[in-house]
Amino acid sequence: MCGICCTVSLTAEIFKPYFLDYTNLQRRGPDSSHQLLETDCTYKYSCFFSGHVLHLRGQLTPQPLKDRNGNIFLWNGEVFGGVEVQDTSNDTRVMFEHITSCDSEHDILSLISKVQGPWAFIYYQKEKHNLWFGRDFFGRRSLLWGFGDNPEVALCLASALESSSLTDVKQWHEVPASGIFKFNLSTSAELKSIHLTHFLWMSATEEEQLEKGQSFLTVENQKYPAKITYEEGMLIAPITPLNKKIPELLSKSNPPALSNSVSLEDLKMLMSELHRENTESFIKVLSAAVKKRVSCLPKVTNLLTSKGKLANVAILFSGGIDSMMLAALADRNLPAEEPIDLLNVAFMMRQNANVKKLQKKPGPVSQHQDDGMAHKDFNPFDVPDRITGRLGWKELKSLNPGRIWNFVEIDVTHNELEQMRELHISQLVQPLNTVLDDSIGCAIWFASRGIGMLKCNGEKKPYTSTSKVVLTGMVPRDTCWLSRHRPKIYHEKVRKVSRRT
Structure with a gap:
């Protein structure tokens, strides 16, 4: 895994980005370490990016990545399918090229929905003044967010905490893996508040996501008021819907007692042709993974x-x-x-x-x-x-x-x-x-x-x-x-x- 970090300030004044000790992030990515400060003088906000790379695929690609249009990308993940990555290519570079070619929110969310594998990312969309971030559906890559009482910092995202991270560790939480977030920097800087859009995975229910997201943003942030908007139907979950049908035996008021002993019927079932085929299929899928x-x-x-x-x-x-x-x-x-x-x-x-x-x-x-x-x-x-x-x-x-x-x-x-x-x-x-x-x-x-x-x-x-x-x-x-x-x-x-x- 790599170490990625982004600190957002709703002011154009150059704040000190080294309030964080980057030792733990550098341990996540020992092969390359770079920092980048992006300041917008029109809307008066600043973003500090820090990327630390563990080289696993293709050519070593330092992070953060920045193109000629000012877009910036941090990626901690691996693409195993959904988006084509050649054996000699680097998935960070491929994902950056794909995401910077997206023209709309729908395009970005459609791209993210396709990615198979563990990931966490941070993407600064220069032209539209948006900061996108999130984790995969299962939350297999670490990404934390903190809304501290530091007047210079509105939001900080990081793969790992440091001993000197902001203030109290209680102000840090895992970024919910319930969807993808978009931080509108221009509106937030003008109104001195945090404006987030939470794009929910299509399979998740609205009630669960409202409970997850809002508690972090309204309770933990001391300086900037927060507004979160929820959007559904644009981010497709990469899983098969869960079978929620209750078996007949379990629906009875007095179900049979559970037993750890193996019966002759159990052995016959395990030796059946169907179970042999299922076993071979499982081994084939796991071997491919x-x-x-x-x-x-x-x-x-x-x-x-x-x-x-x-x-x-x-x-x-x-x-x-x-x-x-x-x-x-x-x-x-x-x-x-x-x-x-x-x-x-x-x-x-x-x-x-x-x-x-x-x-x-x-x-x-x-x-x-x-x-x-x-x-x-x-x-x-x-x-x-x-x-x-x-x-x-x-x-x-x-x-x-x-x-x-x-x-x-x-x-x-x-x-x-x-x-x-x-x-x-x-x-x-x-x-x-x-x-x-x-x-x-x-x-x-x-x-x-x-x-x-x-x-x-x-x-x-x-x-x-x-x-x-x-x-x-x-x-x-x-x-x-x-x-x-x-x-x-x-x-x-x-x-x-x-x-x-």
Whole structure:
């Protein structure tokens, strides 16, 4: 991902753009960093743009992009379909060329509706004095907005917060992924107020979007009054409508008890021709998605060094079915000579009473003793994901022994966890602050940093992953709403559950 930022001032006076520390944004985009100040003396407003690029496709394209007409573009995303991007082209450049050729609001929204993939963007339309911004339908790229009490700043957009960001972090929120926003700068500067148009995704309901957008703009902004207008029907959601039909069994007043046991009928159903076809279809679709994700990466780093070839792709690897599936599909879609990094994160555990009992308990040798994980030699980093990760690594090596599988053991001590959480992770997770946000954020941060130990010829050596792409299958499992909404299926019925999603 890239780091993008835009600060808007409803005055033509040159304000100090460096009130933000850009360290976190630069970490999002280490390959190129540039800033640009745009001032309009007619309507008296200023916009400061900052772009930090992580190079993933085509030629390195510095941001912000600006054309001869004064249009400015910041893009943090990847185009996997909908808009044609050649293998040797850069999607930021392609999107800029397309969006600057749009003549109307309808053209811009039609273009955005076509894009398949994760994205967040900021687009300054010079001629019409509009600032467009937003995220994809699923909110897969970070974009925050802040309406602080700084008299020089009307609005600030950023991929990540910094330790010195404006004022209180409570004044920052995620830009709602419920549609695309247009900030009319000329009208806002003249009236000294914030005039926004919110173009809603076609599949969303008006009531939900009104509740989302207005609370941020009317409550959080202290200096400038805000006016938001909602438009529907011009932005087409890229998903199939949700099936809200209630199954007959669930509609009964006393539904059957749920069971975790597998019956003979369940096995027959799974072995049927229909389920086999569905499984093959699923693997085909997922394989195509992985192929798009790992293709067209710059290969300049994949040179033969003293340590051998460097990996371009890594997997957040626990040895579970999700990460095993992604690793197998990456193996299918990458050249045979390219290594794959398997990043296995283990947070240090304490030796509790149960482990002590297992140490004293006589019995047969543990099935994991061959891996050096017998209970008699307690290792605080032999967490369940480390054990299954090693077993999965062995299975992958047996499936394709010609591939270099780098099993990277990333051990995180209590002290390092607390230190990195305070220095980096908490800032990146903000404004989200739940326990789940922290847990997922810590795991992804340590994995993507890629610093660990690599077992080579029976010895462990320090290793740092060079991969710019990290595949993870944790989102469906760890952020899924199914288990926590199961009781509500019967108490509030499926109709209310669907509204929560």
